Amino acid sequence: MNWLLICSDKxxxxxxxxAVERNxxxxxxxxxxxxxxxxxSVYGNLGGITHCVISVEERSREIDFIAGFMCGASVPVYxxxxxxxxxxxxxxxxxxxxxxGALVSYLGEQKGQIISDFEKNKAYRYLFEHGLPFSSDCFxxxxxxxxxxxxxxxxxxxxxxxxRNSEGTPMLNxxxxxxxxxxxxxxxxxxxxxxxxxxxxxxTPLMDAVxxxxxDIAGFLIKQGADVNRLSKDGQTMIVLAVGADKIDLCRLLxxxxxxxxxxxxxxxxxxxxASLFKKEAILSLLEKYHKE
Numbered sequence: 001m002n003w004l005l006i007c008s009d010k011x012x013x014x015x016x017x018x019a020v021e022r023n024x025x026x027x028x029x030x031x032x033x034x035x036x037x038x039x040x041s042v043y044g045n046l047g048g049i050t051h052c053v054i055s056v057e058e059r060s061r062e063i064d065f066i067a068g069f070m071c072g073a074s075v076p077v078y079x080x081x082x083x084x085x086x087x088x089x090x091x092x093x094x095x096x097x098x099x100x101g102a103l104v105s106y107l108g109e110q111k112g113q114i115i116s117d118f119e120k121n122k123a124y125r126y127l128f129e130h131g132l133p134f135s136s137d138c139f140x141x142x143x144x145x146x147x148x149x150x151x152x153x154x155x156x157x158x159x160x161x162x163x164r165n166s167e168g169t170p171m172l173n174x175x176x177x178x179x180x181x182x183x184x185x186x187x188x189x190x191x192x193x194x195x196x197x198x199x200x201x202x203x204t205p206l207m208d209a210v211x212x213x214x215x216d217i218a219g220f221l222i223k224q225g226a227d228v229n230r231l232s233k234d235g236q237t238m239i240v241l242a243v244g245a246d247k248i249d250l251c252r253l254l255x256x257x258x259x260x261x262x263x264x265x266x267x268x269x270x271x272x273x274x275a276s277l278f279k280k281e282a283i284l285s286l287l288e289k290y291h292k293e
Contacts (some may be wrong), residue, residue, distance in 0.1 A: 001024050001026065001027045001028065001045045001050050001051060001253075002027075002028045002030070002048050002049050002050045003020050003024070003027050003028065003030065003049070003050070003051045003052070003053065004030050004032070004042065004046075004049045004051070004052045004053070004066075004070075004251075005017060005030050005032070005053045006022070006031075006032055006033070006034055006035075006039070006053065006054045006055070006056060006063070007031070007032040007033070007053070007055045007056070007205075007293070008033070008034055008055060008057050010070045011149065012055050012100060013033075013193050014137075015029055015104060016053055016055065016103075016104065017029060017031060017098075019104045019107050019108065020242075022108075023065050023107055023108055023111045023114075024111070026245060029038065030045065030049070031209075032058065034056040034057075034062075034123070036060070036062055037073070039060075039062035039063065039066060040062060040183045042066070043065075043066075046069050046070070046073075047062070047073075049070065049075055050075060050118060050121075051075065051076055051078070051088060051114070051118075052066065052067070052070045052075060052076070052078070053077075053078045053079070053103070054066070054067060054077060054078070054079040054081055054084070055079065055080050055081070055103060056081055059081060059083060059084060062245060063081070063084070064084075064088075067079070067084055067094070068088055069128050071093040071094055074093060074111070074121065074130065075092075075093065076093050076095065076117070077094050077095070078095045078097070078103060078106065078107065079094070079095070079097070079103070079229060080096070080097045080098070080099050080100050080102070080103045081096070082096060082098075084096065086187040087153050091113065095203060097113045112184060113276055119154060120157055120158050120230070122287070123153045123154075123156035123157035123158075124133055124157040126153055126157075127153060127154070127157055132150070132214050134154070134157060134158075134159070134282045136159075136164060136165045136166065136171075137165050137166050138154075138165045139151065139159050139163065139171065140165040140169070140171060140174045141179070142154065143171055143174045143175050143178070143183050143187075144178045146178070146180045146182065146183055147217065148182065148183065148186055149185065151183070161187060161190045161191055162191075162192060162193050162196065163190045164196075164198075164199070167199065167200060168198060168199025168200065169198045169199065169200060170192075170193070170196035170197075170198060170205070171192065172184065172185055172187050172188070172192050172193070172194065172196060172205040173196065173203065173204075173205050173208050175187055175205075175206050176205045176206075176208035176209045176212065176214070176217055176221075177212065179197055179212055179214050179217065181214075181217050181220065184205070184217050184221070185220065186222060188220075188224055194206075194221055194224045194225055194226045195225075195226055195227050195230065197230075201232060201233055201234075201235075202231075202232045202233025203232055204226065204227065204230050205217075205218055205221055205226065206218060206221045206222065206226040206228065206238060207230065207237050207238045207241065209221060210238040210242050210245075210247075210250055210254070211243055212240055213247050213250065215247075215249050217255060218250060218253055218254075219253055222253065222254075222257045224287070228254050228259040229234070229258070229259060229260050229263060230262075231263075231265075234265075234266055235265045235266030235267075236266070237259070237260070237263050237265065237271065238254060238259065238263045239251065239254045239255065239259040239260070239261055239263075239271040240265055240269075240270070240271045240274060242254060242271075243271045243274050243275050243280065243283055243287075244274065246280060246283070248283050248286060250284055251271075251283050251286055251287065252286055255286065255287065255290045259271075259290075260290075261287045261290045261291055262291060262292050271287065272284075272287050272290075275287055
């Protein structure tokens with residue numbers, strides 16, 4: 001954090017410097033008085049400022065310029081100068097306190113939010129500078145590439161972990177389809193819903209894991225509470241998918257965790273019926289004790 005402090009007297013400057021250093025441990029401070037020459041001396045460094053505090057008796061062209069430049073660059077400005085807000089049309093970046101004491105208190109009370117906003121803007125700027133659009137499709141691409149570092153950057157920049165790509169596929173489904181257990185765990189650890197349904201196949205992430213034949217991912221999702229009896233868009237259960245793919249380990253995992261082998265699909269056939277019809281003896285033997293009809 002690079003802070004620019006503009007205070008009208010030495011006592012205020014001392015208190016403000018102390019408040020910033022106390023609340024923001026790694027802050028780098030630049031402190032100037034409201035004298036015209038001092039204000040103009042910082043013009044060339046404004047591009048590197050991340051936060052600005054203005055506590056002066058009255059406005060000036062230099063104060064207006066600095067405040068306007070900061071707000072225009074999406075840099076927060078904290079001030080007790082009441083009429084500054086009438087000149088700066090960036091209310092979301094300009095915070096006006098009733099007096100100096102309230103201004104100091106605000107920085108302490110809002111420390112967590114100020115730091116969070118800073119980290120969010122920092123991450124967003126990193127993506128921009130590296131030519132990475134802030135979009136769900138680009139987030140999904142990094143998941144497919146298993147680039148956890150960039151995925152984390154997208155989250156810090158404000159991406160919703162439950163967002164879908166342009167085709168309506170949730171990020172957890174994307175991770176399951178590229179069979180990345182690491183990204184599946186990472187997404188869930190950041191609050192991802194474990195049972196969203198994709199717009200294309202109508203699959204949940206667990207269905208995608210079963211479709212891919214990935215027992216490790218399927219087992220992890222089941223432990224996280226994924227529903228083992230959800231139906232896909234075409235009316236299939238995941239145990240039907242596992243039987244059709246001849247995946248006995250997945251069949252065992254599913255039935256041991258409550259999968260119903262008798263739920264009929266859109267054709268009126270259950271997982272047990274398919275195993276019987278296609279003479280999948282090993283799977284049929286496994287499903288027999290879970291068959292209720």
